[in-house]
Amino acid sequence: MRNPLSKRIVEIEPSGIRKFFDVVNEMEDAISLGVGEPDFDTPWHIRDEGIYSLEKGRTFYTSNAGLKELKVEIAKYMNRRFDLTYDYEHEIMVTVGGSEAIDIAMRAMLDPGDEVLIPQPSYVSYVPCAVLANGIPSIIELKAENEFRLTAEELEAAITPKTKLLVLPFPNNPTGSIMRRSDLEAIAKVILEHDLFVLSDEIYSELTYGEEEHVSIASLPGMWERTITINGFSKSYAMTGWRLGYACGPRVIIEQMLKIHQFAIMCAPTTSQYAAVEALRNGDEDVAQMKEEYDGRRRYLLHRFKEMGLECFEPYGAFYMFPSIRKFGMTSEEFATKLLEAEKVAVVPGTAFGASGEGFVRISYAYSLDDLKKALERIEKFIVTL
Incomplete structure (x- = not known):
């Protein structure tokens, strides 16, 4: 039987974002900081x-x-x-x-x-x-x-x-x-x-x-x-x-x-x-309210990263942080995998977004402040063990 598939399609790698998202869906008591989706409902x-x-x-x-x-x-x-x-x-x-x-x-x-x-x-x-x-x-x-x-x-x-x-x-x-x-x-x-x-x-x-x-x-x-x-x-x-x-x-x-x-x-x-x-x-007022909430989460994460010694430049856009994990001597994939296994927190390896993302992980703050606090406590606990 002839190969039914296009060589060009087969050679395209699947999204690196979904890998950790799919795993965390099957894991009890896990917290995902991996998906770039607002936690707000569409305004009524x-x-x-x-x-x-x-x-x-x-x-x-x-x-x-x-x-x-x-x-x-x-x-x-x-x-x-x-x-x-x-x-x-x-x-x-x-x-x-x-x-x-x-x-x-x-x-x-x-x-x-x-x-x-x-x-x-x-x-x-x-x-x-x-x-x-x-x-x-x-x-x-x-x-x-x-x-x-x-x-x-x-x-x-x-x-x-x-x-x-x-x-x-x-x-x-x-x-x-x-x-x-x-x-x-x-x-x-x-x-x-x-x-x-x-x-x-x-x-x-x-x-x-x-x-x-x-x-x-x-x-x-x-x-x-x-x-x-x-x-x-x-x-x-x-x-x-x-x-x-x-x-x-x-x-x-x-x-x-x-x-x-x-x-x-x-x-x-x-x-x-x-x-x-x-x-x-x-909808302008809705956008402004959500933006204000995101900004509060952004500043909270920067504060907590500084407390735990996690290096991260201050981002002024979207709802993502991209902290460096180079000092831990692991690849981005290894860090994200071990964090998920040890503390049930999902982040995305920087390499999912290109080779230049090596040494970083993406953390989304499109999640409630309560979830962010719990996740950051677990991340800090993980970092201490390193």
């Missing part, structure tokens, strides 16, 4: 709108690109939050989560042999999506001494004549690092000089802490026309299971992305789209 007024849409029988396909009302609200949101202007009819499309937007953007933009620059540590989907789109992933290893920000020098050194697309994953999963305006201005010069395009994954944009707000690279001079901005509702509105994201960018790219979406997906879930309209119209 957003859920109500989804329920109401079902009661009204709004269960049919929407336009392939999404509900007009939703695209209009997305355009308003992008303008008021990030000073970006998009035509809702031709420059915005609604997707099944931000992950679909990443996938179809790469498929729409890459030809075989095109290089995709992917800073790591970063979200696990970028490399597989580049491979599936016939692109060639080229990894830029971010450095702890730079707080895992991408520098203009690192970008310049990675560019070749085949480079076409840069993935910009900030605020970053798994490190929590962010790019300030000055950081973005520096790399924008390099991008313009080499005529590159940017896939800017800004799913955590609302979860930016400190005095400076999130800045989208598309808002910088010369960058709008070469940037696809990815965002969604999972993280900021606690709507992971609703599976809704969106992409904004130049019409010439969005139209081709929409073509793939038409054939592969048809449209995003109708109920989720109606709920998302309510989220954008009346």
Whole structure:
């Protein structure tokens, strides 16, 4: 019998995040700090709108690109939050989560042999999506001494004549690092000089802490026309299971992305789209309240890490910490495995997000403060034994 499988698919490694999550599900009295999912319920007024849409029988396909009302609200949101202007009819499309937007953007933009620059540590989907789109992933290893920000020098050194697309994953999963305006201005010069395009994954944009707000690279001079901005509702509105994201960018790219979406997906879930309209119209206060809670947890973890002597730079984005475990003389995988076995606490090895994550583990603080306190007590107990 002939091999039924694609060699390219077989060679793609499964997600390193799910491994520990699956184990902890079978373990009694275990605490998982491994999954990047808000512990908040979707706010009631957003859920109500989804329920109401079902009661009204709004269960049919929407336009392939999404509900007009939703695209209009997305355009308003992008303008008021990030000073970006998009035509809702031709420059915005609604997707099944931000992950679909990443996938179809790469498929729409890459030809075989095109290089995709992917800073790591970063979200696990970028490399597989580049491979599936016939692109060639080229990894830029971010450095702890730079707080895992991408520098203009690192970008310049990675560019070749085949480079076409840069993935910009900030605020970053798994490190929590962010790019300030000055950081973005520096790399924008390099991008313009080499005529590159940017896939800017800004799913955590609302979860930016400190005095400076999130800045989208598309808002910088010369960058709008070469940037696809990815965002969604999972993280900021606690709507992971609703599976809704969106992409904004130049019409010439969005139209081709929409073509793939038409054939592969048809449209995003109708109920989720109606709920998302309510989220954008009346959800700012919900986002602010959740952000304040996350920030309190962030500061608590930094305090506890300092108490137990666990080295960690201060992250200003998302809901992750990326402490160093190098001094314990173990690989990230060994540390995470032994911690799970000894104290029933699940964290994710840094290597799940690329080789440059070696020596670190990802800890999510998208969990209640009570759970975080219990988990940190167990982690401290484990560290003492080392």
